[in-house]
Amino acid sequence: MAVVAVIGGQWGDEGKGKIIDLLASRAKVVVRFSGGDNAGHTVINPHGEFKLHLVPAGIFYPGTTCIIGNGVVVNPAVLLKEIDELQSHGINVSNLCVSDCAHLIMPYHILMDRLEEERRGKGALGTTLRGVGPAFTDKVARIGIRAGDLLSKDVLLAGLKATLEFKNVILTKVYGHPPLVLEEIFEQYCQYGERLSPFIKETNSILHEALSKKELVLLEGAQGALLDLDFGTYPYVTSSSPLAGGGCTGAGIGPMEFSRTIGVFKVYSTRVGAGPLVTELKEEVGELIREKAHEYGTTTGRPRRCGWFDAVAGRLSVQVNGLSDIALTHLDIYDGFPSIKICIAYKLGDKVLDSFPSSVATLEKCQPVYEELPGWEESTDQVLKYDQLPLEARNYMARLEELLSCPVSLVTVGPSREEAIEVRPILP
Ligand code: GDP
Ligand code: IMO
Ligand code: MG
Secondary structure (H helix, E strand, O other): OOEEEEEEOOOOOOOHHHHHHHHHHHOOEEEEOOOOOOOOEEEEEOOEEEEEOOOOOOOOOOOOEEEEOOOOEEOHHHHHHHHHHHHHOOOOOOOEEEEOOOEEOOHHHHHHHHHHHHHHHHHOOOOOOOOHHHHHHHHHOOOOOEHHHHHOHHHHHHHHHHHHHHHHHHHHHHOOOOOOOHHHHHHHHHHHHHHHOOOEEOOHHHHHHHHHOOOOEEEEOOOOHHHOOOOOOOOOOOOOOOOHHHHHHHHOOOHHHEEEEEEEEEOOEEEOOOOOOOOEOOOHHHHHHHHHOOOEOOOOOOEOEEEOEEHHHHHHHHHHHOOOEEEEEOHHHHOOOOEEEEEEEEEEOOEEEOOOOOOHHHHOOOEEEEEEEEOOOOOOOOOOOHHHOOHHHHHHHHHHHHHHOOOEEEEEOOOEOOOEEEOOOOOO
């Protein structure tokens, strides 16, 4: 056993939470390594239905330690609410830890996320307004407040004082917003610190003890490869790396420890927020997918934009993550579709592109080149074995494998834990 990363292969919301909940029964440790509460991971299992924003989806197994890693930005209020909700459903959270190196989302981050989106006007990115981008900005600018700072009131006060002084200049002089009050924020974060102190610790030793014992460690990705700060549709991206490489830095694991990197993909594409989506279906079919799959944001409730599967974007995702396997979700949504399209290339003027352009200006001019495959009539949501899937569904999967040069090792046919079919062994 070793490290298995579970990564969003598209624009997020592929079903990572469900896959982690399924695989975590065998894991000693699950680590969230990037993003913040912009993520919304749905888990439907015998305990109920949960929308997790920060707590790793391994929390339902008492023997699995769940770490919110150093690469995550944590809003303490959101985390405490999530802990309370889990506990109210009888879930034991004593196996949850927060890395003392994880940065905190502060009230000025949330405020500035909104003020910046308002300033961008028509060019707004469509962020989740959770303060995630501004918190990562401060981390890189070396003026962030970390979870470990909550353990000492003196350290917290000193850090907050220095940063808030500067933030208030920006708030008042740039945005014309009233300043925030140091004492109020300090008081509130001291209270968070009191409640969160049992969870905040140095998590490196827990993780590396599991690795030294050859236990299974799962890395739970957030967002998706096309929202990556470097390789995504910049600037319509998130502010951390959702890639497998982000798992190394966001959890503190060397690349040689990885034995599998699983990319989670939907059978179609969705995107929430602004930015290009070459295969977007603005009419009937897009609407049909949205309603059938209830494609509304887990975090913000916004309708997700829907489109056919984009193999050009998918190939980039396989490359930049070094994917070994694909977990393909939402196969059941295509039940009853007479035919299904896959985008195999982009047309740009009279040129045909088969690799994903790095520029949004170019992407906006691209037209999809489609291949059409026959659909299937039968319902797949009760199917438990690969051989029992309709031939057309198996052919569709085989074509995706071919186009992405990566095997589909798991396919899911419904939202709950048991609605999954292992095509080949997915864990080492
Ligand atoms: P995540 O952010 O990648 O964890 O995904 P989300 O939870 O935001 O969105 C995925 C949605 O699809 C959730 O509502 C899941 O319950 C649902 N889901 C996951 N897998 C399947 C599947 O195979 N079929 C169907 N119909 N729904 C699924
Ligand atoms: P999970 O983990 C889908 C999108 C936002 C916006 C862009 C930047 O559930 O797959 P941000 O708030 O991060 O600054 O917003 O990124 N976004 C997501 N879209 N799923 C997510 O997470 C997302 N996290 C951020 O909608 O377009
Ligand atoms: Mg989500």
